[in-house]
Amino acid sequence: xxxxxxxxxxxxxxxxxxxxxxxxxxxxxxxxxxxxxxxxxxxxxxxxxxxxxxxxxxxxxxxxxxxxxxxxxxxxxxxxxxxxxxxxxxxxxxxxxxxxxxxxxxxxxxxxxxxxxxxxxxxxxxxxxx
Amino acid sequence: xxxxxxxxxxxxxxxxxxxxxxxxxxxxxxxxxxxxxxxxxxxxxxxxxxxxxxxxxxxxxxxxxxxxxxxxxxxxxxxxxxxxxxxxxxxxxxxxxxxxxxxxxxxxxxxxxxxxxxxxxxxxxxxxxx
Amino acid sequence: xxxxxxxxxxxxxxxxxxxxxxxxxxxxxxxxxxxxxxxxxxxxxxxxxxxxxxxxxxxxxxxxxxxxxxxxxxxxxxxxxxxxxxxxxxxxxxxxxxxxxxxxxxxxxxxxxxxxxxxxxxxxxxxxxx
Numbered sequence: 001x002x003x004x005x006x007x008x009x010x011x012x013x014x015x016x017x018x019x020x021x022x023x024x025x026x027x028x029x030x031x032x033x034x035x036x037x038x039x040x041x042x043x044x045x046x047x048x049x050x051x052x053x054x055x056x057x058x059x060x061x062x063x064x065x066x067x068x069x070x071x072x073x074x075x076x077x078x079x080x081x082x083x084x085x086x087x088x089x090x091x092x093x094x095x096x097x098x099x100x101x102x103x104x105x106x107x108x109x110x111x112x113x114x115x116x117x118x119x120x121x122x123x124x125x126x127x128x129x130x
Numbered sequence: 131x132x133x134x135x136x137x138x139x140x141x142x143x144x145x146x147x148x149x150x151x152x153x154x155x156x157x158x159x160x161x162x163x164x165x166x167x168x169x170x171x172x173x174x175x176x177x178x179x180x181x182x183x184x185x186x187x188x189x190x191x192x193x194x195x196x197x198x199x200x201x202x203x204x205x206x207x208x209x210x211x212x213x214x215x216x217x218x219x220x221x222x223x224x225x226x227x228x229x230x231x232x233x234x235x236x237x238x239x240x241x242x243x244x245x246x247x248x249x250x251x252x253x254x255x256x257x258x259x260x
Numbered sequence: 261x262x263x264x265x266x267x268x269x270x271x272x273x274x275x276x277x278x279x280x281x282x283x284x285x286x287x288x289x290x291x292x293x294x295x296x297x298x299x300x301x302x303x304x305x306x307x308x309x310x311x312x313x314x315x316x317x318x319x320x321x322x323x324x325x326x327x328x329x330x331x332x333x334x335x336x337x338x339x340x341x342x343x344x345x346x347x348x349x350x351x352x353x354x355x356x357x358x359x360x361x362x363x364x365x366x367x368x369x370x371x372x373x374x375x376x377x378x379x380x381x382x383x384x385x386x387x388x389x390x
Contacts, residue, residue: 003200003237005137007265007302014179021182037187040198040235042137043180049274050303052281057297060379068300070263070332072200072237079374083383090381101380105300107263107332108375114209115238119190120231121220123213133330133367135267144309151312167317170328170365172267173310202330202367244339245368249320250361251350253343 004041007068016097023092031084075110134171137198146227153222161214196233205240264301267328276357283352291344326363335370
C-alpha cells in the first residue's frame with residue numbers, strides 16, 4: 001500500500017527517473033513487508049525556484065541531485081524495519097541510477113490500514129462486516 | 131478541512147479534471163461530515179516516467195486512467211465512514227467523468243484538528259485560550 | 261525535519277515563490293524548534309483546472325493568490341506552538357512577497373521522529389542500537 005511521492009529537480013532523463021522508482025520499489029519489497037506488485041508511485045519535477053534544500057543540514061553535503069522521497073505507509077512497522085528500508089533505498093539508488101547517499105532524503109507518513117482503497121471503492125485492508 | 135491531492139497521467143482535458151474534483155468534493159460532503167464550501171484540492175499531472183502503478187495489485191485490473199487520490203483529513207471519522215467515502219467517490223467518478231471503479235486509488239492521511247489554518251494564521255478548529 | 265510542500269497557481273515569478281519559501285522557513289526557525297539549515301521545501305504550480313478552492317469557507321475571502329502549505333513535521337509540538345507557527349507564517353508572507361492573510365492555508369502532518377532519513381540511509385533522529 002505505500003503511496004510514494006518523489007520530488008527532484010527537472011532535467012533528469014526518463015530512464016534515470018524510472019530507475020529511482022524501481023530502486024525504491026525493490027527496497028520496499030525486500031525490507032518492509034510490502035507485497036509484490038504493490039506499487040503506486042509518482043514523481044514531481046521542480047524548477048530551481050520550486051526546490052529548496054539545505055546543502056549542509058546534519059553535516060551532510062547535498063547537491064542539486066537531491067531526491068526527496070515521501071512514502072505514505074500503513075502504521076505496522078517498527079523502528080528496525082524503518083532503518084532497514086532507509087538503508088536499502090540508499091543502497092539501491094546508489095547502485096542505479098547512481099544517486100549519492102548524501103542526496104537521498106526520506107520521510108515516512110504512517111496511516112491506519114483502514115485508510116486505503118485500491119479500487120472499486122473498497123477498504124481492502126479491513127474486514128467487511130456487511 | 132480536507133486537503134485533497136490527486137495524481138494522474140497528463141493528457142486529460144480540463145473538464146475531465148474538474149469533474150474529478152467535483153466528484154470527490156460531493157462525496158466528502160455526502161459521507162464524511164465535511165461542511166459545504168470546505169474545498170481545497172489540487173491535481174498533479176505526470177508524464178509516463180513519473181507515474182508508476184501496478185496493473186494487477188489486489189487482483190484489480192488498472193489502466194493508465196488510474197487516479198491516485200490522497201486526502202488529508204482530521205482524525206474524527208470511523209471505519210464505516212471511511213468505507214462510505216471510498217464507495218461514494220468511486221460511484222461519483224464513474225458517473226462523471228466516467229472513471230472505471232478499478233482505476234480509483236484512495237488514501238487517507240489523518241491529522242489532529244489543531245493542524246489546520248484556513249486563513250489569517252488562526253487554528254480555526256481549536257478554541258483560543260487568549 | 262519539516263518537509264514542506266506548497267501548492268499555488270502558475271504564473272508567479274521565481275522571486276515571489278522564493279520569498280514564500282523563505283518566509284515559511286524563517287517562521288519554522290522562529291516558532292517551531294526547527295534548527296538552522298533544516299530546509300527541505302518544494303512548490304507545485306498548478307493550472308486553473310488543477311487548483312480548486314473555496315473563496316468563502318470559514319468566512320474567509322480567498323483569491324487566486326491562495327497558497328496551500330502542507331508541512332510534514334515530527335509530532336513533538338503542542339497546540340500553542342502550532343498556533344505560533346501559523347501566525348508567524350502569515351505575518352512573514354504578508355511582509356514579503358505580500359500575500360494576503362486570507363490567502364494562506366496551512367496543514368500540518370505529524371510523524372514519528374523515527375520517520376526521517378536526511379542522507380546516507382540513516383534514521384538520524386533515533387539512537388542506533390547496533
